[in-house]
Amino acid sequence: MSILLMCTRHLANSAKGPVTLSLLPKVAKCRSIYTTAIRSAFWEKDKKSGYQTKIAEPxxxxxxxxxxxxxxxxxxxxxxxxxxxxxxxPVLIFRAGETDVVFNFKTENALDKWVVTTDADHGEGKSTATLELSATGAGLFHGNVNSEHVKDGIIKRTGYANIRTKRVRRSFKRETTYDWTQYNTLILKIRGDGRNYLINLHTEGYFDLEWNDVYHYVLYTRGGPHWQIAKIPFSKFFLSSKGRIQDRQLPIRLNRVTHFGFSVAAKNYMDGPFRLEVEYVGLEYDPTHREKFAYEMYKTDKYIVAT
Missing domain, CATH: 1.20.5 (Single alpha-helices involved in coiled-coils or other helix-helix interfaces)
Structure with a gap:
């Protein structure tokens, strides 16, 4: 029996008479089997899905x-x-070992290209974070992650901070994307504190189903005073949407990259200060790397919808 029919019968019994049009709006108040918010349309107009933030907009x-x-x-x-x-x-020849830098902190307005957010910006936690220039002229992402969350009966876990580049644009604020199809490896020169950070490559698409497509890979830092070079093939990145790893994985579309960033979380009670120093983020073509995609592609039945 459909939910609408059940509600209609409930209204008829309570009204002790035929159901009129004036009673139909009360159908929405009847109990149903829905466990998530009911959407009235297939298209989602808000890119944040109604997610609230305390960051003031101009x-x-x-x-x-x-x-x-x-x-x-x-x-x-x-x-x-x-x-x-x-x-x-166009550059047609790429020499092995040559790194093309795409993000660094050598210019005066380098910090203006990044946005820092924490759980506190959304009214969910008490983490703090800052991005500034270090004494060595690199970008210093540091702060404190706190897993203590607001006890409102809705939020279960929190304690995160991240930095992300602003939306890449051409002149007159026209949206565009990075085209990294000629490369196959991400190069990072970093100095961390021993924590694990998450590298985020956003590939925001035109349709609402692709607004939250993000590719991730874990960045392991060893801590200490020495710099390290991290070399990560793009074939190792895995797809997620709205924080959920997708069942149907696809190789990253390197011509659709819109943002780049790092995230840190207070997972497994790892509350406390964090510190990640980034000198540059670059790209490289490695002719010895032949892998297209590192993860198995499972064939799922047609009635299984990827979320």
Whole structure:
């Protein structure tokens, strides 16, 4: 028996008469077997799925004023893009061992390209984090992760902090993506504290089902005063959406990368300070690496829907 029919019969019995249109809105108040929020449409308009945050957003007036202040620089950037389009030639030969740096902290506005968030920004925990320049001229991501959460009966676990690059854009704030298809390896020069960090590669798509596609891989740091070079093939990254590892895994689409970032969590009671120093993030083509994708591709039945 359908839920609508059950509710209609319930209303009819309680009203002791025929069901009228005025009683139909009460159907939504009847008990049902739903355990999640009921959605009235297939399309999801909010990229955060209603997830609340305490980060203040600028007003429309502030956005207009900022746009006018940046107009001159955007025109200059647009001219450079046009010049590069007509004069630039694609690089067709990649030498083994050569690293092309994509993110570093050598420029004055390097920190402006990153966004720092913690559980406290969403009103869920008490973690703190900061991204600043270190004495060696590298990016220093440090703070304190705290697994103590707000006891509201909804939140079960918390204690995290992360940094992420802002959405890559062309001139006049047009959205675009990084194209890393000519590379197969991620190179990092880091100095950590012995914790494990999560590397995040966002591949936000056009449709709402692809808004939260993120590829992950664990970054192991050894601690101590010495720098380390981490070399991670892109074939090792695995797909997740909204924090859930997907059953149907796919190789990362290197021409659809929109954000890059790191995350740290207070898992297994690892509360306390953390410290990750990043000198640069680069890309490399390794001709000896032939692996396309590191994970088995299971064939699932048609009625099993990946979540």
């Amino acid at each position: 007003s429309k007036k502030e956005l207009i004023l900022d746009g006018l202040r940046e107009l001159k620089g955007e025109i200059k950037l647009w001219k450079e893009e046009i010049k590069e389009y007509f004069e630039g030639d």
